[in-house]
Amino acid sequence: MSSVRCLAYSRLLCHLSTSPRVHTSVSSHGIQRRPFSRSSRCRTIMPAWVIDKYGSNDVLRFTRNAAFPIIDYPNEVIVKVFAAGLNPLDVGMRGGYGAATMSMKRDPLNMKQSGSEFPLILGRDVSGVIMECGLDVKYFRERDEVWAAIPPWKQGSLAEFVVLSANEVSHKPKSLSHTEAAAIPYVATTAWSALVNTGGLSKDNCANKRILILGGSGGVGTFAIQMLKAWGAHVTVTCSQNAERFVRELGADHVVDYTAGPVEEPLSELDKFDLILDNVGGDTERWALSLLKPWSGSKYVTLVTPFLQNTDSLGVADGMMQTAATVATKALKHLVKGVHYRWGFFAPSGPALDEIRDMVDAGQIRAVVDETFSFSQVPQAFDKVEKGHARGKTVVEISKGGEDL
Ligand SMILES: NC(=O)c1ccc[n+]([C@@H]2O[C@H](COP(=O)([O-])OP(=O)(O)OC[C@H]3O[C@@H](n4cnc5c(N)ncnc54)[C@H](OP(=O)(O)O)[C@@H]3O)[C@@H](O)[C@H]2O)c1
Numbered sequence: 001m002s003s004v005r006c007l008a009y010s011r012l013l014c015h016l017s018t019s020p021r022v023h024t025s026v027s028s029h030g031i032q033r034r035p036f037s038r039s040s041r042c043r044t045i046m047p048a049w050v051i052d053k054y055g056s057n058d059v060l061r062f063t064r065n066a067a068f069p070i071i072d073y074p075n076e077v078i079v080k081v082f083a084a085g086l087n088p089l090d091v092g093m094r095g096g097y098g099a100a101t102m103s104m105k106r107d108p109l110n111m112k113q114s115g116s117e118f119p120l121i122l123g124r125d126v127s128g129v130i131m132e133c134g135l136d137v138k139y140f141r142e143r144d145e146v147w148a149a150i151p152p153w154k155q156g157s158l159a160e161f162v163v164l165s166a167n168e169v170s171h172k173p174k175s176l177s178h179t180e181a182a183a184i185p186y187v188a189t190t191a192w193s194a195l196v197n198t199g200g201l202s203k204d205n206c207a208n209k210r211i212l213i214l215g216g217s218g219g220v221g222t223f224a225i226q227m228l229k230a231w232g233a234h235v236t237v238t239c240s241q242n243a244e245r246f247v248r249e250l251g252a253d254h255v256v257d258y259t260a261g262p263v264e265e266p267l268s269e270l271d272k273f274d275l276i277l278d279n280v281g282g283d284t285e286r287w288a289l290s291l292l293k294p295w296s297g298s299k300y301v302t303l304v305t306p307f308l309q310n311t312d313s314l315g316v317a318d319g320m321m322q323t324a325a326t327v328a329t330k331a332l333k334h335l336v337k338g339v340h341y342r343w344g345f346f347a348p349s350g351p352a353l354d355e356i357r358d359m360v361d362a363g364q365i366r367a368v369v370d371e372t373f374s375f376s377q378v379p380q381a382f383d384k385v386e387k388g389h390a391r392g393k394t395v396v397e398i399s400k401g402g403e404d405l
Contacts (some may be wrong), residue, residue: 043068048117048159049378054096069163074136077155081163082399084157086123091386098308105153105317123156126183137166147172149185170353173360180367183393187219192352194344206231215279217243225250230364278302305343368392
């Protein structure tokens, strides 16, 4: 049983064994009343940064009147946000990237009018404190310090509170501040999903495996380097020359500068690889798969896929068909050459974050924060992420909840 499955199982056992903390009461007639969820605050509004349409930075709007999150399902928790991490995905979503697929996830039966996602709150990383638990939540208690990566179809963390499924949440590393913790969940669960779920790697099978990370100096790459080094792999990284020292400090064994000329030439002189994690895309597929060891179960996993562009431009049904046809054709083309071709996707996972927390607290992974911004500076934080080439994450500190605005 994989360790994440073990953790998920222990979460389930905890759920079954703990006596239910439902709020019940007995009426004057001696009949037990229906359990109910009670909010200690009974608030209906909160401060948040929202967008009311897709566009550039000027669509970001601060409001004190965003809808306070509601627990709709008994396994949900409300988290008070102390810090929110920003990712390139937030900049993309601000401009409408993935809107068709996200709308379908929010409203599968297409009952609502178009634009019903607005006002939309961005921000995929959260570190904070549990304020309220649904009736079925036994693994967390109020005031627990937690972190999570928020699925892109849910309201995000650029707000005072956010509601999440308990399955998406994990106790935060004790060794990190909330600001540091908010730098990790989205990139960590993306790297985990690509390397573990799609790539089949784990701490038990990584020793001496040769891994190539294309684009190792970005958010996902910096986390992937540290995780793979903690598991004993040999890690080669491509990045720009000015990031070489940075990735070496994170543990990279070999670094190739992609700005010095065609990067495939120096890479082809190296021993072949067991797995390639591609964070760059573009024309990398043309040459990268020839760097893998053939007929040995080696895999190429790319995070840069046309899935969301296809559904945005063709609609959800046609976009999905086009995507399935593309990936199947490519997988078959490379399978006959003895290598596996895969697409990786972010997958929210509390149990994966539990494992990542243990690696952080053991000193195997560090948070890499590039710059912090206050809650009043969210547009500047977006600017920073949009410019790119940061060495670490951009984090917005929210704990004051807009009191400073
Ligand atoms: N499929 C999914 O669910 C999913 C989830 C998360 C992310 N992603 C995708 O994964 C990619 C990486 O995400 P991220 O958050 O790590 O992005 P990021 O923080 O913007 O990092 C990208 C890095 O790639 C480097 N780079 C750019 N061109 C390169 C090239 N030709 N060769 C080598 N390195 C190059 C840059 O390094 P330098 O600064 O050194 O130039 C930059 O640091 C993005 O395309 C993102 O859209 C997909």
